[in-house]
Amino acid sequence: MESPSNKILDEVTQGDYKYGFVTDIETEFAPIGLSEDTVRYISQKKNEPEFMLQFRLKAYRHWLTMSQPHWAHLNIEPIKFQDIIFYAAPKKKQELSSLDEVDPELLATFNKLGISLDEQKKLAGVAGVAVDAVIDSVSVKTTFSETLSKHGIIFCSFSEAVQNHPDLVKQYMGSVVPYTDNYFAALNSAVFSDGSFCFIPKGVRCPMELSTYFRINAANTGQFERTLIVAEEGAYVSYMEGCTAPQRDENQLHAAIVEIVAMKDAEVKYSTVQNWYPGDKNGLGGIYNFVTKRGICKGNNSKISWTQVETGSSITWKYPSCILLGDHSVGEFYSVAVTNNHQQADTGTKMMHLGKNTRSTIISKGISAGKSNNSYRGLVRISKNAVNSRNYSQCDSLLLGAKCGAHTWPYIQVDNKSSIVEHEATTSKISEDQLFYCQQRGISAESAIGLIVNGYAKEVLKQLPMEFAVEAQKLLSISLEGSVG
Amino acid sequence: MLLQIKNLHASINGKEILRGVNLEVNKGEVHAIMGPNGTGKSTLASVIAGREVFDVTAGEIRYNGKDLQKLSIEDRAREGIFLGFQYPVEIPGVSITNFMRTAVNEIRKFKGLDPLPGGEFLRLMEEKKRLVEITSNLTNRSVNEGFSGGEKKKNEIFQMAMLEPMLAILDETDSGLDIDALRIVANGVNKLRRPDNAFVVITHYQRLLDYIIPDFVHVLFEGKIVKSGGKELALELEEKGYDWIKKEQG
Ligand SMILES: Nc1ncnc2c1ncn2[C@@H]1O[C@H](COP(=O)(O)OP(=O)(O)O)[C@@H](O)[C@H]1O
């Protein structure tokens, strides 16, 4: 017999996706399917210099020699690449007076998602957040670019960077994630359309949070964005990424690359709240989120910190990683991954210790509900030269209900004797005792689960910038919400 | 009448624990329930609060004229029933402040009131903390996590003070307390006594009843209230022990 708390959990964990609407905008598409012509089409649409086309073509040809990896604990329906549209861009309306002007329909879409692209509005607030808004394959607006440029900071769409700062793009693109890295990285390198570019010059502390909001709108299209962040010596930036997509019965592919370079004494904090459409209660539809994120701590004393709250997508395959090359460099990974219904997540990190006295911290909190599967996969590798290095890993799993799964695959390789690696792992459940205690205080089962889950994830949530933390807390509750019987 | 329990039978996993409990509590009264370990005192408290692992197989519980069996756990709480737990549960990562704000505002919502503004809520917290002599930053810590026995019990009384229930059931709030903590807990209860609320104090020991003077004392034995009387019954029990009851029940 099912216990009452299980019954509550079952019902509580059947919430609805709140961002599933579609905007009716005129969109320009690439011909369906993938070939060299598709790659050329995208490059031409973006009016790219020759080096970009060559980069894409090399990546495409390399991709053809590869096959989809199957090592993750995921059950993936074969992807029909010839049925996907690889480029979709909202058409610019003729009547708009300036090129900078954004279609009101798009502004409304982002407003509906809670993202303001109006700089005036933000100025009234305490701390501004600069936003790059990307819909399908193109960036539609980047706010505060001018304010930031006064500090020498470049914050623009990737396409603009290719046009205006080709040398920087040439220097850093593919330097952390080469196109040969993996199947989806090769695919992205061939067909990526847009994303954000951000460059913080030597000694500059970025005065505001930078963020990119990714929105998939068009049907049958893939989104392949690419983000590149470079922090020069002594620079600091905090960067946030958010994403949503309409509710559809077909799976949609999202294969992104994020590269971060941190030079001597630089620090980059990268936060993600991933809320792509997760599919319906029966596992129909949803986004395939196959992402390669990696940062390199190139200089001594540099630091890269990844924080992610993963609640969306039907399948997530994602391992934000750090290469700790500089001596005394620091890598951090803080993750909350929620899976519900039929969602699957295989996520974690790689910490590659190459420099001396390097340190890394991994805090992973998995929350599984419904019939979902949630895996942590991590690699901590301390090379022979990385003497006196340290890693601390903590991987916790919280199970809501009896039909979900949680798995932990921590791989550790230490090639010197002076380094220390610590690993802790726990698996727990929300107990009937905890629910009863909360409910006895007048708190509904639904709110109680929200409270308990947020408490469980607190160590990670507190790493998020203020602007994001509140949204993330709500999202955690919503992802598990529903009616209570 | 605030609470009326008639011929209440309850079981867990098919094992009958309560076997025909009768109890009536009026506003303004304090009742003490005593009895040996394992006779069903905590079960009775849990069943009144609506804990779902127990099956009510017969009888009824009326509260303010309402059939409690029809109300969810949280609605019973919102209607003014409070249970001070014998073993308070830990909720990692959730501060007492956050926990109480959620509780207070959900109860207010149920009553059609707006959420309490942040400033007012904090003032209320300070007032109630003084009442139970909580001086530390206990309320910033996670609910019951790493609390000493005394801190856990003070926290229960603090929460009771915050929620101002109509009917408070305190399940062995005194056990494991030193004499100072006992005095604080008892004082807290006495300050919250009003003509329009009532307390059911479950205890093992007479000593709490030196501080909280009950109007009635009941002895629960093997799932039934087998004896009721005034506060002198507690003294009698203290003197003679429960063996006397056991013999009487034969
Ligand atoms: N969750 C439970 N599962 C099984 N038996 C229980 C449970 N809770 C209480 N009981 C049983 O019910 C009886 C009464 O317990 P309880 O109400 O805690 O007694 P008291 O509070 O008077 O010491 C005991 O025999 C106890 O073992």
Ligand SMILES: [Mg+2]
């Ligand atoms: Mg008990």
